């Protein structure tokens with residue numbers, strides 16, 4: 001079965017409009033991309049869409065009570081809600097350093113969640 005999808009490439013601020021043709025769930029043609037990033041994005045988005053997830057978790061005994069975090073790499077889009085749920089109950093103790101692993105193997109994806117900010121311990 002043939003299907004057409006329209007996407008906006010998120011590879012750079014230009015935001016090319018992509019027209020993707022799929023046959024039986026497989027990408028067979030991509031139009032509208034200016035570079036290879038757009039073609040790769042369209043193929044991934046239509047077969048295995050992934051995203052970096054950003055959020056925050058609570059910090060105990062820190063100068064501020066939360067730290068921003070993100071997945072170290074993309075995770076499948078259908079795991080985003082589970083990732084957010086797992087982060088909801090997490091509390092880390094200060095000090096927290098940028099790059100610290102906050103949660104391993106989030107939502108069973110094999111990807112770790114890391115701190116994107118440092119939080120000093122409360123004096």
Ligand code: SF4
Nearest residue numbers: 009011012015016038
């Ligand atoms: S196709 Fe290339 S130029 Fe166009 S938005 Fe994507 S990354 Fe940017």
